[in-house]
Amino acid sequence: QSALTQPASVSGSPGQSITISCTGTSSDVGGYNYVSWYQQHPGKAPKLMIYDVSNRPSGVSNRFSGSKSGNTASLTISGLQAEDEADYYCSSFTTSSTLGVFGTGTKVTVL
Amino acid sequence: QLQLQESGPGLVKPSETLSLTCTVSGGSISSTSYYWGWIRQPPGKGLEWIGNIYYAGSTYYNPSLNSRVIISVDTSKNQFSVKLSSVTAADTAVYYCARSRDGFLFDYWGQGTLVTVSS
Numbered sequence: 001q002s003a004l005t006q007p008a009s010v011s012g013s014p015g016q017s018i019t020i021s022c023t024g025t026s027s028d029v030g031g032y033n034y035v036s037w038y039q040q041h042p043g044k045a046p047k048l049m050i051y052d053v054s055n056r057p058s059g060v061s062n063r064f065s066g067s068k069s070g071n072t073a074s075l076t077i078s079g080l081q082a083e084d085e086a087d088y089y090c091s092s093f094t095t096s097s098t099l100g101v102f103g104t105g106t107k108v109t110v111l
Numbered sequence: 112q113l114q115l116q117e118s119g120p121g122l123v124k125p126s127e128t129l130s131l132t133c134t135v136s137g138g139s140i141s142s143t144s145y146y147w148g149w150i151r152q153p154p155g156k157g158l159e160w161i162g163n164i165y166y167a168g169s170t171y172y173n174p175s176l177n178s179r180v181i182i183s184v185d186t187s188k189n190q191f192s193v194k195l196s197s198v199t200a201a202d203t204a205v206y207y208c209a210r211s212r213d214g215f216l217f218d219y220w221g222q223g224t225l226v227t228v229s230s
Contacts, residue, residue: 034214036216038158045207046207046217046220051212051214052214057218091217093215094215099163099171100160102159
């Protein structure tokens with residue numbers, strides 16, 4: 001099972017919106033509404049930001065939103081802030097030989 | 112507030128077995144709603160799922176590690192553990208334990224522990 005494909009880096013200025021894509025197949029992203037997104041600051045554990053494609057856990061800012069179209073899921077960060085600078089990973093349930101798979105990761109830089 | 116804490120040796124010799132334990136506090140590992148998982152991250156690289164276990168003992172493993180990994184649970188101690196055999200330098204990573212819910216999502220994570228494989 002290959003990792004889901006994400007862009008290596010995305011950048012934006014404070015206040016702008018950015019979108020991170022996560023591309024899989026019909027066996028994972030496209031087949032189920034079980035896409036999650038994680039934020040990871042350097043030296044820290046990942047933090048769940050979005051689950052089931054578009055749901056936010058309690059305490060996560062509504063500047064973070066998720067969506068999906070076909071085999072590609074997306075995470076949008078609106079009103080970009082300096083604290084949003086981090087690595088972001090998507091994940092998805094899959095019916096392949098493994099239970100699930102993570103994305104390759106995207107480094108978000110706030111200019 | 113649920114908390115998870117990894118523990119175990121930070122240095123393992125090549126060909127030996129890596130063993131880590133995750134202690135869960137603030138909640139019961141025997142909850143029927145959750146699985147418990149291990150994820151690792153080599154230095155400077157992405158996340159790799161190792162496997163999940165249910166409190167009753169059923170397990171799911173990453174096929175790429177399946178032949179070398181065993182995850183077990185001790186409900187009396189509210190702990191679960193991972194053993195990875197025949198380690199090489201490629202197994203050097205930060206190892207995280209986490210709570211897992213349906214749909215392959217991890218909502219609570221331990222802080223992670225770095226395990227280095229070196230002689």
